[in-house]
Structures are given as structure tokens and as C-alpha cells.
Amino acid sequence: MIQGVIFDLDGVLVSTDEFHYLGWQRLADSEGIYFDRRINERLRGVSRMESLAILLERATKTYSPPEKEAMAARKNAYYRELLQQITPRDVLPGVLPVLEGLKVAGIKTAIASSSRNCPLILERTGLAGRFDAVADGNHITNSKPDPEIFLLAARRLGLPAQVCLVVEDAEAGVTGALAAGMKVLAVGFAAADARAQLRAKGLGDVSVPQMLAV
Ligand code: BG6
Numbered sequence: 001m002i003q004g005v006i007f008d009l010d011g012v013l014v015s016t017d018e019f020h021y022l023g024w025q026r027l028a029d030s031e032g033i034y035f036d037r038r039i040n041e042r043l044r045g046v047s048r049m050e051s052l053a054i055l056l057e058r059a060t061k062t063y064s065p066p067e068k069e070a071m072a073a074r075k076n077a078y079y080r081e082l083l084q085q086i087t088p089r090d091v092l093p094g095v096l097p098v099l100e101g102l103k104v105a106g107i108k109t110a111i112a113s114s115s116r117n118c119p120l121i122l123e124r125t126g127l128a129g130r131f132d133a134v135a136d137g138n139h140i141t142n143s144k145p146d147p148e149i150f151l152l153a154a155r156r157l158g159l160p161a162q163v164c165l166v167v168e169d170a171e172a173g174v175t176g177a178l179a180a181g182m183k184v185l186a187v188g189f190a191a192a193d194a195r196a197q198l199r200a201k202g203l204g205d206v207s208v209p210q211m212l213a214v
């Protein structure tokens with residue numbers, strides 16, 4: 001029986017994923033590196049520096065570690081510029097009713113996001129303070145598909161992995177959650193992932209009883 005639900009942030013609770021794409025595309029264009037939406041799919045759920053490494057696979061010159069740090073910082077500045085537009089209206093459909101339903105059912109909730117901008121996004125969307133625990137990119141060494149972030153979130157909830165359900169929109173996230181020994185509800189870009197125990201277009205298309213019965 002599920003006792004805790006652990007949510008990814010980008011693409012599950014808020015659609016910041018388009019802003020990530022625009023930030024990377026702007027960086028790639030300024031460096032003359034080929035980048036497109038298909039390559040961007042591989043960055044979903046992956047940490048900032050690992051995302052940069054994927055983008056640099058198409059680079060024609062080699063960059064030193066300090067140059068890479070500077071590029072990642074530039075992308076983050078572009079991204080944070082776009083994040084200024086985010087308001088509570090950008091919380092995805094179904095999120096607030098699901099959080100309310102889980103609260104009524106006495107189910108604990110947590111965030112497990114690779115993003116180091118997680119606190120800013122939670123603040124700007126009004127979601128801060130609505131979760132029993134938050135684990136984000138500032139608290140981990142190994143990003144998804146490593147299970148570390150999910151295990152940290154469960155530990156912060158005081159729950160064993162087997163009673164946790166993870167909601168994910170990234171292939172790397174589904175892999176990490178399953179490796180942590182948790183159940184998965186795959187949504188959005190991961191909605192066709194056959195490895196997940198439950199699949200839905202988004203949180204607006206699944207009920208709390210369905211989530212708890214996996
Ligand atoms: C994840 C996104 O949530 O956070 C990735 O899906 C992103 O695309 C990662 O690279 C790290 O985000 P940030 O905000 O720390 O650069």
C-alpha cells in the first residue's frame with residue numbers, strides 16, 4: 001500500500017521544461033553548436049553539468065573545465081531570466097487537486113528534483129510549503145538515473161522505498177525510481193514508458209485512489 005508520493009518538479013508539477021530547452025538552445029546558438037528538440041529530450045531529468053556534456057557532443061572544439069562552468073552558468077542565467085515569468089498559474093492541471101486528495105487521505109508527499117533552481121520555482125509557483133519533504137539538485141551527488149534523489153526523499157519522509165510512488169516525466173527519472181525500488185506513475189513525455197506501473201497524460205488524468213492502488 002502506497003504511503004508516500006514523490007513528485008519530480010520540471011514537467012510534472014510545472015512546465016519549466018520549455019524554458020530549459022530555450023536556455024540550452026540559446027547557449028548552443030551562441031557557441032555555434034548544433035542543438036535541437038530531439039537532443040533536448042536526452043536532457044530531461046539530467047543535471048545541469050551532465051546536460052552540458054550531452055550538448056557538447058556536437059561541439060567542434062574542446063572546452064576546458066572553467067569554460068564549461070562558465071557555459072553552464074550562462075545557460076542558467078538565460079533560464080532564470082525566463083523563470084521570472086513563472087506564476088502560480090503555471091502549476092500544471094491536476095496538481096493542486098491531487099495534492100489536496102493525498103493530504104485528505106493522509107499520504108505524505110515529497111519533491112525529488114534534479115534542479116538546483118527548485119527552491120526558486122516552488123516559491124514563484126506558490127508550491128513552497130505544500131510538501132512534507134524536498135530533495136533537490138543542491139542535496140545530491142549523483143543525478144537521475146541514479147536512485148540517490150528518490151532514496152533521499154523517502155528517507156526525509158521516514159518511509160521505506162517499497163511504499164513510495166514516484167511521479168516522473170523523464171526516462172532517467174523512471175529508471176532512477178525503479179532502481180530505488182519504488183513504484184512509478186509516468187506522465188507527460190514518459191507517459192508511454194512500459195516500465196511504469198501506472199501511466200497517464202498528466203496529473204489531471206489520474207485519480208488519487210488509482211495512484212494509491214498501484
Ligand atoms: C531537471 C530538468 O528537473 O533539472 C533538467 O528536467 C535540468 O532538464 C535539471 O537539467 C537541472 O536543472 P537546474 O535548474 O539545476 O539547471
Ligand code: MG
Binds near residue numbers: 008010168169173
Ligand atoms: Mg521532469
